[in-house]
Ligand SMILES: Nc1ncnc2c1ncn2[C@@H]1O[C@H](COP(=O)(O)OP(=O)(O)OP(=O)(O)O)[C@@H](O)[C@H]1O
């Protein structure tokens with residue numbers, strides 16, 4: 001066999017052709033959704049895809065480079081505000097999104113600088129501080145629309161003749177999410193991505209092999225922030241409003257949870273994590289007492305217990321309790337995250353006697 | 355012959371403890387120089403100073419006449435110095451090939467955007483990867499690593515991991531190779547292979563080698579010259595036989611098993 005070709009085998013996009021075929025089919029199905037599905041499904045899928053972009057971006061930092069961030073809601077907010085303000089100023093939406101990526105990346109660089117000296121818990125606190133600062137600046141500054149946030153301009157992009165706003169937006173989100181997957185997958189197979197992973201596994205050895213730790217650590221922050229920023233910009237249109245209170249610490253933690261739940265350091269992991277957390281978010285949002293009564297066997301008792309022991313105002317937090325419980329269960333039973341589950345399932349099917 | 359690596363009068367202390375006191379050495383092109391001494395003598399500290407991991411309080415370090423003291427580790431690497439570590443420092447989650455490819459980091463050019471745009475064998479990023487993969491495969495063949503080419507190195511046996519680490523250093527095509535106890539923990543057969551590889555690296559590739567090793571037989575077979583350290587000071591230097599029988603060296607090793615020194 002031609003040696004050059006065989007070296008390329010290790011660089012291919014898909015490890016095996018059945019996997020490639022599967023992905024192409026999935027991508028095609030997702031692309032066709034606007035032609036046969038209603039707005040709600042597009043809304044849900046769009047929401048998942050936006051979260052997936054953040055999870056993939058954050059994973060570059062957390063999973064591949066071995067850093068930590070509790071402030072990614074800040075980059076998400078920066079992307080949202082940048083996109084909206086630029087679009088309002090008349091910049092075409094795709095350009096505004098690209099600009100948002102670069103603006104978020106610039107802030108990523110800035111945040112990456114202290115990260116050079118700090119590790120673990122210290123880095124967590126710095127990034128947490130960053131997230132809180134950004135949230136408060138946006139919420140308090142008149143220029144950014146104060147507590148109500150800026151109004152989102154109409155989504156004027158047309159990708160297919162006759163598409164509605166929702167359909168066009170859905171396609172744009174899917175294009176961006178697909179691009180993110182491709183870009184990060186490729187990045188991780190070449191020089192820059194390898195340097196990231198090298199820093200995670202042994203920063204001393206990486207440095208002694210010629211990797212500039214300063215540059216690559218800050219670059220990891222910037223890359224991570226850029227994808228998160230684009231996702232933030234899309235999120236503003238997806239929701240149709242920019243509410244500064246959404247970009248809070250809870251959101252940063254959920255982003256991190258997506259990466260960890262899914263399994264760090266892979267592409268599929270953060271994707272699975274984003275799907276899980278997004279669906280939990282949507283499903284549990286409107287959780288009411290009546291929903292508990294539907295639980296088989298002990299439904300009445302559980303509902304009774306809740307109404308007896310929780311204050312009226314505490315009811316809204318029940319979703320977070322259920323939520324937290326599910327996250328704990330996943331991590332207890334599969335410490336490697338959902339990706340670990342997938343690996344095990346794959347192995348199981350491979351040894352299945354045919 | 356001019357010296358390729360010159361180290362002069364290194365001084366470094368950690369919290370009042372003098373780890374190095376006036377240590378100097380020179381290494382000429384094509385030479386194998388061994389650094390010996392009991393545990394805690396300061397051998398690894400010399401390496402760390404050369405690599406730029408530690409900054410000595412005073413002294414000089416030059417490579418091919420160029421001052422590298424105070425440079426960051428990646429700049430030292432770029433000046434032609436590669437090393438291995440006493441306690442293996444591999445990229446455990448990467449394959450052997452990827453560990454070696456990381457060794458090519460200094461020669462690769464693919465940046466952020468061209469990397470993201472690796473969409474087929476015709477793209478510049480793919481071409482570059484394949485070109486350097488060829489160099490990596492040469493090293494894999496040289497070190498007999500074919501069987502573990504695509505395995506994660508974290509799962510490899512200890513001896514094999516040491517060889518992969520040597521491979522990664524070779525992938526950097528250095529002028530000077532620093533080996534910190536390369537034979538430690540290896541069995542006889544592995545040691546035998548390693549000795550031949552180190553000889554070849556020196557003779558065929560013309561790379562100057564600075565070697566830390568406790569196994570005096572190994573040192574005797576390989577090294578052109580030996581320098582003995584104790585408590586951060588040079589106590590003897592010369593041919594392996596001279597140093598081995600030097601009274602100060604014998605005394606330095608008395609606390610530790612002296613059989614090692616006398617074989
Ligand atoms: N980073 C550090 N902080 C504090 N002390 C250090 C540091 N590095 C080295 N030392 C001290 O310097 C001295 C020399 O250590 P070094 O690791 O160079 O010894 P060595 O000759 O390589 O020994 P060994 O044969 O055990 O590897 C020791 O006393 C050690 O405790």
Ligand SMILES: [Mg+2]
Pocket residue numbers: 397398399440
């Ligand atoms: Mg040592």
